[in-house]
Amino acid sequence: MRRHALLALCFVLSLTALAPAGWSDAEAQSLSPIADDTRWTLAAVGDVIMNRRIAPFDHPGDPGFHDLANIIRGVDAAFMNLEQSVFRLQEFTGWPAAENGGNYEVGSPETLRDLVDMGFDLFNNANNHTTDYGVEGMRLTNRxxxxxxxxxxxxxxxxxxxxxxxxxxxxKGRIALIGMASTFTPMSRAGKAGPTVQGRPGLNPLRLSTRHEGSPETMAALRDVARRQGANVSDDPNAPVRVFGATVFPGDEDRAVVSLDDVDRERVLHEVRNATDQADYVVVNSHSHEPGNAFMVPPPWMEEFARQTIDAGANTFIIHGPHQLRAVEIYKGRPIFYSLGDFIFQNETIDPMPSDQRDRYGLPLDRLASEIYDTRFQVDGDGNPTTGFPTESRWYESVVPVATFEGDEVVEIVFHPIELSWKAPRGRRGTPRIAPEELGRKIIEHLAELSRPYGTEIVYENGVGVWRR
Structure with missing residues (x-):
């Protein structure tokens, strides 16, 4: 659709210019097939970790991939999270960072070309892998x-x-994209520019703070532990206790309360309000693993913040990072995707790897990348991971939602179930395709179950999930 939109617009303008003299503007515009069309479509996917070409699959001989690519090409805008640096490693003059997001994710420029050919035109860069190769790797990717x-x-x-x-x-209009991350390495956080010192390159952060609270019984036990460690502990039952590097406050129950930094919250909401004035539609997204990849339910602070961005003018809020599907909420007529899982997950074929990865698993420097992965995942005789992350099919099953908006509000979302070849050999695992019928139904029913507590009813129809207003 997008590839022909400019030609269609030129055609419409030519019709308007050739309209007979004396026609009103409304009569001239009535010749246009899109003059009164307030509908626009957005496709969104989750994490992309890609270091192998996908172009060879894009032909009718591989219909699962080919049909998926055509779905993405057929929308007005397509969004993805680029969870890696993009440059040619053998030409890179920088070095891997001491901190990384769990793996040193990098792909060649050709991988980005494949993503563009697949139809993507909106890219989030903020995530826990933004500076795997330092600021220089981030700069090369942005360049x-x-x-x-x-x-x-x-x-x-x-x-x-x-x-x-x-x-x-x-x-169809101007679309603003605002990206950020609540899951990131500390050194990747961008800093303000001051009057005398330049700002720090990095990502747009959402900082979180955690307040630990203990029940009266827990607090009494912690005071006893702290005293045995030599700490001077108050007998006041309302006083906090610091033990094992953490401060615990008295509470009614044992819990950890996570809060979003108010300065970061207001900065993002300010940008959303500004983008609402500057653009026709606003897409907001965050890379947020919290409370952890193993959890299918988003934390309360995330639900609150997502709704606040909608209140500030966003048309949709998209979360990626947990590597598995989470619920969909329709809030005030606008969708919140709490996690879209993985889209391309080529997490085991980055080669070569920095020496830090060998150190992490106690391997000598002469070990190859495949031996690092074998140690990390402890693969079985068929090459399938058995321990560590990721070792389950849920990391390789997701959806590609295509949301149809009428003006500012969504009227329909079609969820295309995808699978990433969980049981394929390492060299072919992680590339997306439309899921076969039985698996596709299972994926959609799982998403529907997760979304139902938010009042979102998704039904399975003809191989896809559908939500309608």
């Missing part, structure tokens, strides 16, 4: 995206640039 004219957000040369939207111009 390549800019050179290709691709719209991205979430990172920049200082906090101001990392926070600002990217803007995609389409025949």
């Amino acid at each position: 390549l995206l800019d050179e290709w004219g691709l719209i991205h957000s979430g990172t920049g040369e200082n906090l101001g640039w990392a926070s600002r939207p990217g803007y995609l111009e389409t025949p």
